Amino acid sequence: MRVAEYVHHDAVGLAKLVADGEVTVAELRTAALEAAQAVNPRINAIVETWPADDGPGLAGAPLAGVPFLIKDIGAAMAGRRTELGSRLAAGNVARADSALMRRVRRAGLVTFGRTATSEMAYSITTEPVLYGATRNPWDPERSAGGSSGGAGAAVAAGVVPLAHGTDAAGSLRVPAAYNGLFGLKSTRGRVSLGPDFDELFSGLAVAGGVSRTVRDSAALLDQISGPEPGDPYFAQQPSRPYAEEVTRHPGRLRIGVLAQAWGGRRTTAPVADALSRTVALLESLGHRVEEAEAGLGVGWEEYVLANARLFTANLAATVDELAAAFGRPVDSSTLEPATLAGYHYGQRVGGAQFVAALAVRNRVSRSLARSFGTYDILLTPTVPELPVALGAYAESARTLDGLGWIGTVFDRAPFTMPFNMAGTPAMSVPLAADAETGLPIGMQFAAGHGLESRLFRLAGQLEQASPWSGRVPAVWAGGHRPLSGAPWPGAGERVADEPSR
Numbered sequence: 001m002r003v004a005e006y007v008h009h010d011a012v013g014l015a016k017l018v019a020d021g022e023v024t025v026a027e028l029r030t031a032a033l034e035a036a037q038a039v040n041p042r043i044n045a046i047v048e049t050w051p052a053d054d055g056p057g058l059a060g061a062p063l064a065g066v067p068f069l070i071k072d073i074g075a076a077m078a079g080r081r082t083e084l085g086s087r088l089a090a091g092n093v094a095r096a097d098s099a100l101m102r103r104v105r106r107a108g109l110v111t112f113g114r115t116a117t118s119e120m121a122y123s124i125t126t127e128p129v130l131y132g133a134t135r136n137p138w139d140p141e142r143s144a145g146g147s148s149g150g151a152g153a154a155v156a157a158g159v160v161p162l163a164h165g166t167d168a169a170g171s172l173r174v175p176a177a178y179n180g181l182f183g184l185k186s187t188r189g190r191v192s193l194g195p196d197f198d199e200l201f202s203g204l205a206v207a208g209g210v211s212r213t214v215r216d217s218a219a220l221l222d223q224i225s226g227p228e229p230g231d232p233y234f235a236q237q238p239s240r241p242y243a244e245e246v247t248r249h250p251g252r253l254r255i256g257v258l259a260q261a262w263g264g265r266r267t268t269a270p271v272a273d274a275l276s277r278t279v280a281l282l283e284s285l286g287h288r289v290e291e292a293e294a295g296l297g298v299g300w301e302e303y304v305l306a307n308a309r310l311f312t313a314n315l316a317a318t319v320d321e322l323a324a325a326f327g328r329p330v331d332s333s334t335l336e337p338a339t340l341a342g343y344h345y346g347q348r349v350g351g352a353q354f355v356a357a358l359a360v361r362n363r364v365s366r367s368l369a370r371s372f373g374t375y376d377i378l379l380t381p382t383v384p385e386l387p388v389a390l391g392a393y394a395e396s397a398r399t400l401d402g403l404g405w406i407g408t409v410f411d412r413a414p415f416t417m418p419f420n421m422a423g424t425p426a427m428s429v430p431l432a433a434d435a436e437t438g439l440p441i442g443m444q445f446a447a448g449h450g451l452e453s454r455l456f457r458l459a460g461q462l463e464q465a466s467p468w469s470g471r472v473p474a475v476w477a478g479g480h481r482p483l484s485g486a487p488w489p490g491a492g493e494r495v496a497d498e499p500s501r
Contacts, residue, residue, distance in 0.1 A: 001027045007476070044131070045154040071114065071151055100192065104223075115165075118146040121147035125393055127146075137157040138178075144178055149175050165207075168204045172428075176430070183427065193207065199233070201314045204307075205420070214463045218242035218245065219242075248457050258292055275381055304410055307410065313349040341400060369422070396408045424449050
């Protein structure tokens, strides 16, 4: 299969070609590697590739033979490096597969490399010292987002149709918005982080992926969801596969809109315009859309402080463990300024302060849960501005303490983190583009605990009504931009309308 043909199929489509005998797993792997070689020198999304996974892809598995990339944090693959984007963990090799990696293998995905992350997944831009900045395929002078920026850039540029990522404060949704992709953060407990972790960042982090089509993300979540023995959280399994939800009608939803962020940062004009167009689209589809009031239950400063304590205390413990394991110092030779500042701040977080921060997490969760008693869906911009220039966070990273850095990150991406704190699902959908620059703009939709099915139904409807597959970036493995907006082969097919509730 030629790369020019490969890039126009999503993961579900490629798996069908393999199942039908129209293409071999080896041919897909070759196409993916050629695509990576074509675009990675310009975007620096992939930090390592290897010739093949340990097997050819599990025959008969739902995604058998589909090329796949894992993030350099959050998925341990036996015998492969996982360096967390940090000089402190450089050379670290996983001794065994994580539970997530075992499920990736069972799905039939063929993992052939790892993507860039910000150091310790501690930023919403991916510019680590260890392997350099990841560039946005739409404009290589801009950020690809973070911390799953490598995954976002690789998928957007056509290297793979979907890729693994993690999300503790927006790290799937921000790269999805910046790169014109679909990205869903699942409910806390939906995907196991075991066995090495019971939770990450005190339950704020989840694992998932970014993709070019909705059905690919649904298929991936079907394969990687479910508890492992000893997991601290549990999300009830859905009544039917998420892949089936994508083609079901969502029913008439009551959607609450938050145009401005909780912390007071103003949404920029291009994003506000995109939000208005999204509201009009939703109304044309029959949904009831209205301005919402959805409080966090705490003031913004208290909210930022609590998150700073949770993030930095967890960071400090991770850094100490890595330093001891590798016999390396904890200083500027091993950690970047923002990470080092967070480490020092986290060392000073006391037990009572940490428990108080967990109480704030609970108050935010309860407050947003009340909002979901009023609205089926909350709609916000994913981020309030267009993709930022590379280096936009550099001065803050050099000068701020741990609390100041978290405050800066939350100020620049204020819409995503509350749903991590609440543990509820949220997705970024690439519904718009800036008229002046052509840069993608993502819209975030959030639902109540365990209601990924509702999100997938709505996402499938939106993808059919306003397809985005015809928009591809300047750096594209296919070699040229398609002229039409035709959907991916097979994507967007729907069944008869039916109520969702």
